[in-house]
Amino acid sequence: MTAAAGACFLPAPAPNLPRRRASTSTLYPSTSSSCSWKQAPIARPGRLLPLVRRAPVAAASLEISHDKGSEMSGTNIVGQNDLLIVGPGVLGRIVAEKWQKEHPGCKVFGQTASTDHHSELANIGIIPSLKCSNISQKVPYVIFCAPPSRSDDYPGDARVATSNWSGEGSFLFTSSTALYDCSDNELCNEDCPSVPIGRSPRTDVLLNVENVVLDAGGCVLRLAGLYISSIMDICYFYNISLTWTHKIDRGAHTFWLRKGTLDSRPDHVVNQIHYEDAASLAIAIMKKRPWGQIFLGCDNEPLSRSLITIFSTSNSVVRLCKVIYCAMLSFGTDGPLGKRMENSKTRAEIGWEPKYPSFREFLGVSS
Numbered sequence: 001m002t003a004a005a006g007a008c009f010l011p012a013p014a015p016n017l018p019r020r021r022a023s024t025s026t027l028y029p030s031t032s033s034s035c036s037w038k039q040a041p042i043a044r045p046g047r048l049l050p051l052v053r054r055a056p057v058a059a060a061s062l063e064i065s066h067d068k069g070s071e072m073s074g075t076n077i078v079g080q081n082d083l084l085i086v087g088p089g090v091l092g093r094i095v096a097e098k099w100q101k102e103h104p105g106c107k108v109f110g111q112t113a114s115t116d117h118h119s120e121l122a123n124i125g126i127i128p129s130l131k132c133s134n135i136s137q138k139v140p141y142v143i144f145c146a147p148p149s150r151s152d153d154y155p156g157d158a159r160v161a162t163s164n165w166s167g168e169g170s171f172l173f174t175s176s177t178a179l180y181d182c183s184d185n186e187l188c189n190e191d192c193p194s195v196p197i198g199r200s201p202r203t204d205v206l207l208n209v210e211n212v213v214l215d216a217g218g219c220v221l222r223l224a225g226l227y228i229s230s231i232m233d234i235c236y237f238y239n240i241s242l243t244w245t246h247k248i249d250r251g252a253h254t255f256w257l258r259k260g261t262l263d264s265r266p267d268h269v270v271n272q273i274h275y276e277d278a279a280s281l282a283i284a285i286m287k288k289r290p291w292g293q294i295f296l297g298c299d300n301e302p303l304s305r306s307l308i309t310i311f312s313t314s315n316s317v318v319r320l321c322k323v324i325y326c327a328m329l330s331f332g333t334d335g336p337l338g339k340r341m342e343n344s345k346t347r348a349e350i351g352w353e354p355k356y357p358s359f360r361e362f363l364g365v366s367s
Helices: 090-102 118-123 154-163 201-215 231-238 252-259 275-287 307-312 317-327 344-350 358-365
Strands: 083-086 106-113 126-130 139-144 165-176 186-188 219-223 226-227 272-274 296-297 339-341
Touching: 083 090, 083 154, 090 106, 090 201, 090 275, 106 118, 118 126, 118 275, 118 317, 139 154, 139 275, 154 201, 154 231, 165 275, 186 219, 219 275, 231 296, 272 339, 275 296, 275 344
Parallel strands: 083 106, 083 139, 106 126, 139 165, 165 219, 186 339, 219 296, 226 272
Antiparallel strands: none
């Protein structure tokens, strides 16, 4: 991403919507957390999704300009199931593919900080534009999944995204479970309090964006650490260049193995959710069309750091050397513990269950 990340979208006229929050989930004061989710790319038999590559989208035929500050204009360009993805990275592209399958003929717009990956997006049926481009008509469904690291004014970007939402479908912001104020490996669910504003600049950023979204009537999905299938699957299905996917090939377990010595405790609990499950949960929430609620996305099987490292390296005889090396890892003995995330409330309200119930089962490791 370039310096364009700091620019803001040109807002469409603000929606004249009632401010209501009919929520069964507890809403907390604006809280913000680091959005640095852990990603653990693990090779596994089979493909991530049975997807078919789409023909490239011709930007001219869709009356889209990539010029900074231009409009994406056209008569009745926005349909009742059309979707705007702000930040169509790995998660956004999986959301787009699933959404297109569920809503044939819909249009999916993708706003990015630069034009670097626009050809990749067009090849999978996403209509790309710079985030300073404006949609002449508001979109019924919007998912804001751009990372804060790509923006100089993250809350401002969120405000512009909400201004491009028609209010007829759903607006969803993907946040982080780091905003829950829990520790010592205690149980944490949707009703637990959020960290207070002022604790950390990183959490403040996310908390401020959550407040922007909730005030506009949108919803928040706080996601646990994301992990993914084979890197080659992602490259193939989502037309992502290998020079970009090296960023995906960074999971908690690979980081720990490379470092060798960690200050953190081996019994620190980590919560996770597969990218595909995070996408399906996001879509299920948007289709449910709730208003002003906070939801939680996790697989309900938290694992210690030591177990994640062992599981992720022991599912193949070829990786036996890594298992031996893992056993030699030196963890710290002090420091904070984590929290055990549990989202039964979200599952019951949305009617959703994950495809991958746990990281362990995803890897095919027996209990």
